[in-house]
Amino acid sequence: MLKATSAHEARNGADTRERIFDAAEALFLEHGFDGTSMRMVTARAGANLAAVNYHFGGKEGLFREMLARRLDPLHEARLALLGERRRGARGRSLGCAEVLAAMFIPALALARDRARGGRDFLRLLGRAYVDPSPVLREFLSNRYAPTIETFKEAFAAALPAIPRQELAWRLHFTLGALAYTLAGADAWRLIAALDPPPCSLAAPSADARDTADDERLLARLAPYLIAGLQAPLPELDGRTAARAASESTARAATYTGGDGLSRHRTQQQQGAMQ
């Protein structure tokens, strides 16, 4: 009734499951949750319409498991890499770029690994975060909230000069730039137009070309995000964000010490704005 166990069932049943996963993934990338029908999925997968309800219990179950298949390994790898770098730092707190790398490298590795993600992995990641369907939104926020919280703490330690409120917003902006960039089909079409083609001698496979594109894209994205995270603090209501924070939250005061303060010249670019 539930999962496949014997050799025969494992071969047949698991195979249809995978085909349905792949079909749902491709269709979700193009049409979103509401725009993808079960008949589209099963037709593309070469499976019977009832197979979705048999294997996954319904449309919602299919998309939840489809996302978890890709996103669970991603978040595990992210946490593992973050812990590894923390142990390697021996007490020294990680830098902002190192924390960001702990988010980027596993995503890139999965995009390179066809078995666990494939060339469309990053697009899937982005689409999942911008889909309007409440089913997916609730699923994602429930399942991956601990990981996000852990990285939020890591960024807070890496950027002690940024008040917690401000940092929460900047991480939100960062996630937005990431999700939108990765989700947009336009972006991946623009790569070929904007970036010069790789001049490798051996004709690269389709996968290798896409992987190189991913790396170029994230190489462009990382400096942008790091600069944004470390930007001078804004002024709210005539006060600096730091003052606003210290007036409203007691926690910010504990982070005022440390080396991060010298890095921020809070007056430098303020005058240029507006």
Added chain:
Amino acid sequence: MLKATSAHEARNGADTRERIFDAAEALFLEHGFDGTSMRMVTARAGANLAAVNYHFGGKEGLFREMLARRLDPLHEARLALLGERRRGARGRSLGCAEVLAAMFIPALALARDRARGGRDFLRLLGRAYVDPSPVLREFLSNRYAPTIETFKEAFAAALPAIPRQELAWRLHFTLGALAYTLAGADAWRLIAALDPPPCSLAAPSADARDTADDERLLARLAPYLIAGLQAPLPELDGRTAARAASESTARAATYTGGDGLSRHRTQQQQGAMQ
């Protein structure tokens, strides 16, 4: 047969049009294009189901006109403000912050003006950019491509040190952070929790409070985006995104400047990543 002309028809017909617009707007914010049905719209608008096809020719026509109602004034105001600042500069090229302000200020003004946008205007703007429906994507890219091109030129003049390819990407990231931030219903719920409430003496109206929220949000967003746009250039030759990230820690990366960015990728960097 087509639009209303006489006094009577202008009162009745235009009124239902507006009610349908408002209903479609609210539902589109929550459910997206595919998740919003004509019956949901007409029921909320208190109109007959056939009214949508009568006034707009169909679902696609409704959403196109609904978006144009909000976004046309926005883009006109953006271009007007940009031209105004250019004339005020008397030949001196505008700064990055000024160009960004020409995008922000009209959006904020429309969000403050209930008649031409209202408190949900920024959310609508964001949702429109992330909706997966090909109908809306094609409509937006066709209709507002000239405006985007104009601002791209303005940013290019404001940031002469950034190569055009790189700038195109950074504007894409910027648009992503904007759209995702504005679209997310979570963001607007977080504002109350993260930002200290305004300490005005008079009890603020609901609109005034939302406007203040918008201003705080964009005040936080602007330094982030400006810093990202002005970030040190990435190095794309033979390095992975991870190494580029860790090398650019704390704005230490070198400005290669001009076109000094060598784009020859020497060899495959497969081995560099685990």
Added chain:
DNA sequence: GTATGGTTCAAACAGTCGTTTGAACGACGA
């Protein structure tokens, strides 16, 4: 051999989708 149990299948379920129809309404000019 037969029985078992996971899997697939065609067919149909009730419901919703966007759209169309043709009659009715109601203010206007003649």
Added chain:
DNA sequence: TCGTCGTTCAAACGACTGTTTGAACCATAC
């Protein structure tokens, strides 16, 4: 007063939605 025309209305259209059903399949266990 009558005809006109823009607008609204209930009702229905065929197509599509997600889901369910019960029979058929087939390698395995007995």
